[in-house]
Amino acid sequence: AQSVAQPEDQVNVAEGNPLTVKCTYSVSGNPYLFWYVQYPNRGLQFLLKYITGDNLVKGSYGFEAEFNKSQTSFHLKKPSALVSDSALYFCSVRDIGSNYQLIWGAGTKLIIKP
Amino acid sequence: DTEVTQTPKHLVMGMTNKKSLKCEQHMGHRAMYWYKQKAKKPPELMFVYSYEKLSINESVPSRFSPECPNSSLLNLHLHALQPEDSALYLCASSHPTGTSGNTIYFGEGSWLTVV
Numbered sequence: 001a002q003s004v005a006q007p008e009d010q011v012n013v014a015e016g017n018p019l020t021v022k023c024t025y026s027v028s029g030n031p032y033l034f035w036y037v038q039y040p041n042r043g044l045q046f047l048l049k050y051i052t053g054d055n056l057v058k059g060s061y062g063f064e065a066e067f068n069k070s071q072t073s074f075h076l077k078k079p080s081a082l083v084s085d086s087a088l089y090f091c092s093v094r095d096i097g098s099n100y101q102l103i104w105g106a107g108t109k110l111i112i113k114p
Numbered sequence: 115d116t117e118v119t120q121t122p123k124h125l126v127m128g129m130t131n132k133k134s135l136k137c138e139q140h141m142g143h144r145a146m147y148w149y150k151q152k153a154k155k156p157p158e159l160m161f162v163y164s165y166e167k168l169s170i171n172e173s174v175p176s177r178f179s180p181e182c183p184n185s186s187l188l189n190l191h192l193h194a195l196q197p198e199d200s201a202l203y204l205c206a207s208s209h210p211t212g213t214s215g216n217t218i219y220f221g222e223g224s225w226l227t228v229v
Contacts, residue, residue: 032215034217034218036220042222042223043118043120043202043204043220043221043222043223044157044204044206044220045220046217046218046219046220049215049217051215052215088154090156092156094215099145099208099210099216100145100147100159100162100164100169100170100208100210101159101162101170102159102218104156104157105156106155106156107154107155107156109154
């Protein structure tokens with residue numbers, strides 16, 4: 001069965017430090033992977049995606065993610081965290097054979113402390 | 115800023131009321147979605163329209179009735195809802211064809227409270 005795991009419910013990082021939000025997946029075939037962010041009382045915003053090509057994907061707001069096929073991971077990273085990065089982050093993978101359906105991780109709450 | 119616009123932002127309705135949520139996108143997308151999201155949980159897919167035709171209905175109760183008047187508009191008609199239907203309702207859109215790597219873009223959502 002296809003699945004996405006975000007092993008950390010919450011990640012705490014000091015402002016200015018690098019941050020990592022973890023995501024692992026289980027799919028058959030080539031994965032199409034996405035990261036979304038949800039700020040408090042807001043909708044979901046697309047950050048970045050991996051479809052094919054370079055394993056390091058750059059996205060919005062200085063975020064990047066590294067696709068690792070052998071470890072089936074797609075961790076979200078940022079070199080220097082901002083307090084404004086505090087939000088709920090969701091990793092998702094396209095359901096194989098569907099143009100529409102995404103399989104979602106449970107979400108990780110990122111807290112950046114000044 | 116999102117290019118998927120949802121109205122109203124907040125809605126409080128009684129269990130006997132009829133109301134509608136509205137969504138509009140101007141990205142030329144031909145697939146539009148309704149999702150339901152409970153607090154701090156991932157969104158749950160409800161409906162997908164592709165080229166104005168209902169493509170997916172995730173066994174949603176009939177008290178939720180979607181409508182796609184044209185390629186830019188999507189409505190969700192609400193009738194006889196239950197308190198457990200209180201949630202954030204998200205509209206989204208994407209290109210329907212091509213690779214499965216199509217990005218789904220979300221609106222800001224409509225906060226629904228059923229009393």
